[in-house]
Amino acid sequence: MASQSENPVKDKHLLIAVDESDSSRRAVLYVADFLGGFPGFKVSLLSVIPEPEQDFYETEAELKVWVEEKLEKANAMLQNYKTILMQSGFPEDKVRYRACVGDAKSLADAILSIRCDLTCCTVVVGRHHKAKAEEFLFGSTSNRLVHEAKNCAVWVVE
Amino acid sequence: MGTESAAYSEKDLLRMIRKWVPRERVPKRVKVKDTADFFRVDYDDVVVLEDVPYFVRNNEREGRFGIDDEQKFWVKRARNLLSGDVKILKWVFRERFEARIGDLVFECVRSPQKEARILELVSGKPAFMQGKTVLDTAGNQLRILDYIKGKTLGQVAPELGSNHEDYFHNHFPALLREFMRLTEAIRFLHDHNEKHGDIRRDHIIRDETTGHYRWIDFDFNYRHGESRFGYDLFGLGNVLLFLTGRGDVTTYRLLREAPEVFERLIEGDVNIVFQNRVNNLKKIYPYIPEKLNRVLMHFALSAPVYYEETQELLDDLGEAI
Numbered sequence: 001m002a003s004q005s006e007n008p009v010k011d012k013h014l015l016i017a018v019d020e021s022d023s024s025r026r027a028v029l030y031v032a033d034f035l036g037g038f039p040g041f042k043v044s045l046l047s048v049i050p051e052p053e054q055d056f057y058e059t060e061a062e063l064k065v066w067v068e069e070k071l072e073k074a075n076a077m078l079q080n081y082k083t084i085l086m087q088s089g090f091p092e093d094k095v096r097y098r099a100c101v102g103d104a105k106s107l108a109d110a111i112l113s114i115r116c117d118l119t120c121c122t123v124v125v126g127r128h129h130k131a132k133a134e135e136f137l138f139g140s141t142s143n144r145l146v147h148e149a150k151n152c153a154v155w156v157v158e
Numbered sequence: 159m160g161t162e163s164a165a166y167s168e169k170d171l172l173r174m175i176r177k178w179v180p181r182e183r184v185p186k187r188v189k190v191k192d193t194a195d196f197f198r199v200d201y202d203d204v205v206v207l208e209d210v211p212y213f214v215r216n217n218e219r220e221g222r223f224g225i226d227d228e229q230k231f232w233v234k235r236a237r238n239l240l241s242g243d244v245k246i247l248k249w250v251f252r253e254r255f256e257a258r259i260g261d262l263v264f265e266c267v268r269s270p271q272k273e274a275r276i277l278e279l280v281s282g283k284p285a286f287m288q289g290k291t292v293l294d295t296a297g298n299q300l301r302i303l304d305y306i307k308g309k310t311l312g313q314v315a316p317e318l319g320s321n322h323e324d325y326f327h328n329h330f331p332a333l334l335r336e337f338m339r340l341t342e343a344i345r346f347l348h349d350h351n352e353k354h355g356d357i358r359r360d361h362i363i364r365d366e367t368t369g370h371y372r373w374i375d376f377d378f379n380y381r382h383g384e385s386r387f388g389y390d391l392f393g394l395g396n397v398l399l400f401l402t403g404r405g406d407v408t409t410y411r412l413l414r415e416a417p418e419v420f421e422r423l424i425e426g427d428v429n430i431v432f433q434n435r436v437n438n439l440k441k442i443y444p445y446i447p448e449k450l451n452r453v454l455m456h457f458a459l460s461a462p463v464y465y466e467e468t469q470e471l472l473d474d475l476g477e478a479i
Contacts, residue, residue: 043426055269055379058252106384133431134262135462136457139385 007027011042011094017111017141018047020077023126027157028081031124043090044118045081045097047074048110052101062084067101089157108144115152124155166211167191171204175213177425185475188213196232196249196250203452205236206249207292209234212236212247237307244305246289248273248377250298257380259431264389266355270299273377276352277301285343286374287363287374306374309399312359316405322443325404331479333401336371338475341394345468348387355379358395359400364374391432392431395457398475399429399437402446402454407436416442426460433459 016031018024028045035041049070057063078097085095102110114124127142135143142156160226172186185202191214193205194456203214218233220477232251237244238479261331273291280286288304307455315333319325340362344354354361355378362371380389393401400406409428419442427438434440456465465471 042389053379055272056254056265056267093389105386108384131261132459133260134460135306136430137259137262137385137388138383139388139466141384144384 001082004058009040011040012122013118013120014041014043014122014124015111015115015118016043016045016081016124018077018081020046020073020125021126021128022155023128024140025126026123027155028084030155030157032088032090036085036090038089041090042094043085043096044120045078045085046111046114047078047099047103048107048114049074049095049099050101050105050107050116070097071101106139107141108148110143111145112132112149115149120149122155123149124152124154124157127156165209166204166206171211171213171239174211178237178239178242179213179316186412192294193249193300194298196234196251199234204239207247207294207300207390211239212245212302214247218246218326232438246301246303246305248295248303250300251270260433263429267379268377269379270301270377272352272355272379273301273375274299276347276376277303279347279350279352280343283343283346284368285340285372286376286417287372294446306365306372308361308364310360311362311364311371312400314364315359315401319404322404323445326443326445327404330404334475334479337398337401338472338479340371340373340397340470341468341475344390344394345472348390348468351386352446353379353382353387353390355390355392357397359397385466388464388466390466391471392457394468394471395454395465396429398430399435399439399454399457403436403439403442406440407442408434409436410434412436412442414439426458430457430459430461448476449474453478 014031016027018028019082031043049067052066054063054065077101082095082097086092111123123145125142125145130140145154146156165315172184175188176184183197191203191205193207199205199214201214204211205214211235213237213286215237217229217231218235219229232249234247235244236247250270251268255266257266277289277291281288287303287306289301291299291301294300304403318329324340338409344357345353354373354376356375361373361375363374364371382389409420409423422441423436427436427441429435429437436453438451439454440446453471455461
């Protein structure tokens with residue numbers, strides 16, 4: 001924050017929401033290629049684990065183990081993506097990451113809520129190539145982001 | 159943490175059984191079984207739950223995915239020996255499996271706690287089966303459900319009317335009103351952040367005592383994606399399509415029975431998931447109102463947008479009625 005107050009131009013803040021999919025990896029690589037090495041940008045990498053329903057687990061302990069494993073995996077993935085962004089020219093202090101369990105109604109809502117908290121101007125996601133039937137039954141996070149986002153841009157990376 | 163009582167002697171139980179069961183069905187001996195293991199509870203046994211003795215009859219059966227009469231060993235019909243009421247006893251049976259619809263595979267679970275939760279939520283609501291949850295001797299949630307005498311919606315609809323046109327004009331309007339009532343009931347679940355989980359026409363029973371339909375079986379849950387209730391809405395769409403068509407109208411059936419109609423179909427006219435089912439029923443039955451057909455087309459392969467909320471479906475049906 002100290003560096004920001006010295007710098008009259010505030011960094012543009014991007015939120016890259018990722019999961020373990022290839023499309024998320026493409027989204028990170030796109031930002032690395034597109035903005036890596038340019039000043040004036042900072043990135044928050046985010047992995048939201050959909051809140052698991054207790055019904056899928058026999059005990060609280062089993063659920064807790066599942067969540068811990070997921071968070072550990074997500075943090076390792078985010079660290080890896082942070083390295084990719086740094087290798088493309090982002091300074092280390094301009095890349096942050098966070099893994100959390102989303103308790104919102106949907107993943108897109110959780111991402112938009114965190115975007116709001118972090119005051120990011122742009123949300124970047126990868127587009128999963130779903131069959132029409134799958135999108136119909138289980139929805140599409142990128143689609144919902146595009147429709148629900150307010151006061152920000154959404155980049156959906158193919 | 160048991161709930162059994164040893165308050166009933168064999169003599170007492172046989173006396174009570176004789177009160178409710180025809181003479182030829184009364185066993186010579188009767189055993190009170192522990193409730194912890196459903197496999198040890200057999201026909202003619204008695205289980206005691208919260209001091210009430212239940213005389214156990216057959217396992218329930220379910221036709222699912224083409225396997226008719228699949229026995230559910232953990233679901234047994236029983237008679238409450240104090241009141242004479244027929245009940246369904248549903249033991250804990252956890253199941254985690256991958257469901258498959260076409261090429262889609264998704265994780266599902268059979269969860270007794272989900273059903274127990276919903277039973278409490280819908281207590282007193284006539285659009286749902288009723289029941290309560292007690293603990294068996296192992297501390298598991300055993301559900302005692304009211305037995306609903308009647309046919310499933312899947313059995314009722316195709317039997318109504320002399321042909322589709324007669325059915326559509328004289329029986330379908332009442333069924334559509336019932337369907338809207340049932341959809342309102344699902345909206346109630348969704349408003350409380352609960353899914354039904356397994357919406358299909360044989361999970362709706364017409365209660366002979368009231369003439370109204372009730373949802374049954376709330377123990378399924380599916381791992382949802384972005385859309386929490388999408389799979390439930392898909393189920394509602396399938397039921398509506400079945401009701402409107404007075405059964406499933408398949409491309410195979412059309413090709414055989416009305417090839418000239420089949421020729422008029424285009425790719426987008428079929429169901430988005432079950433692509434052998436026709437959604438554009440107006441092409442087959444021209445008297446189906448456009449607004450109703452438009453609702454059906456929200457579940458078709460050509461649909462540009464899908465329902466995300468039960469209320470959206472209800473609003474469109476309200477206009478179509």
